[in-house]
Amino acid sequence: MSIQHPAFAKGHVAVITGAASGIGLAAAKEFARNGLCVVLADLEGDKLDEACRDVQALAEGGEADVVAIATDVSKPEQLESLERAVIQRFGRVHVLMNNAGIQPGSSLFGPQANWDSVFAVNLMGVIHGTRIFANDMMAHNDPAVIINTGSKQGITTPPGDPAYNVAKAGVKAFTEALQHELRNTEGCHVEAHLLIPGFVYTGLTANGRTEKPSGAWTPEQTVDFMLRSIERGDFYILCPDNDVDRPTDERRIAWAAGDIIENRPPLSRWHKDHAEAASAFIAKR
Incomplete structure (x- = not known):
């Protein structure tokens, strides 16, 4: 596909974290096909x-x-x-994709190490990456984008992995604040986008499966949707998948917000007294 956005012009430079697999690798390949210079950042090893x-x-x-x-x-x-190495090699950065993520699993009173590692990678990796790269991206005055990978779990916060949910909720809040800052900075040509994948078949989500489930998208489908959304100017890149369409996502998000507005118990979608009403609301079109 041809990317119709000035930040992705031929010869521009893209930096992708978590680039050795999954969405990050799919993005790196698509950027390279379109003539960008690409920096893959990930943990050292054969995979990278x-x-x-x-x-x-x-x-x-x-x-x-x-x-x-x-x-x-x-x-x-x-x-x-x-950042120093990229500037020395290529001079400037036009696309920063803070995509690295882990999911070791967590419980509220489980091992502290799981919480620490998820926060350090999934949240602080995004924050530090943005803060370290953004100033030079703003200074060179070329069109540029910062894409931060969030999650639907950071919006509807389902039970089961609270550390991951909290970290991804933080990415959402941070990226919203980032875009507000960028659009109110005079002469700034950098924009931010929040990537919210659906069910994507990657090493992070495989859970021992060797074949893609029918409900999952491929990383390539996700990257294609991401780029088309950026071309449209979407900040929230809310990806569907083969099981969940956008109207269903919208109803789930609206129900979650309604917990506050209606003064329902938190996570009422999974509460015995509200689950039936939640299902009916989400199913309604």
Whole structure:
């Protein structure tokens, strides 16, 4: 596909965290096909090296246009090193995709290490990545975008993985504040977008499955939808999948917000006294 947005012009530079697999790798490949220089950032290892070779094979300039830089986004100093290396190599950044994420699972009173690691990667990795890269992106005055990967779990906050929900809710609030700041900065040509994937078949969601479930989208479908949404100027990139369409997502989000407005118990969609009404509301068109 051809990307019709000035930030994605041929020769521009994209940095993607969590780029060794899943949505991040699919984005890296699509950007390379469209003539961007691509920096893949992920944990050091064979997976990152292989991903880099795959993306280089798609780029017009091969190794000259695509590089992998091992980066642990939970460590701000490594993100600072990443930014320095990218500027030294390519001069400027036009697309920043803060996409790295983990999901070790959590419970309210479970291991503290799970909470710490999820917050460090899924939330602070996004915050640090944005704060470290954004100033130079604003300064060079070319059109630029910052894409932060959130989650529907950060909006409707279903029971089962509270650390992940809290982190992704933080990404939503942070990215909203970021876009407000950018649009109110005189002369700023950087815009922010919140990517909210549906059910996507990746290593993070596979749970031991070796074949894509029928209800899931591929990472490539998600990236295509993301880019079309950015072209339209959408801030909230609310992705459907093969099981859940946009009207269903809208009703689920509206019901969750209604807990506050109607003074219902929290997470009433899963509450025995409200679950039936929630199902009826969500099913209504």
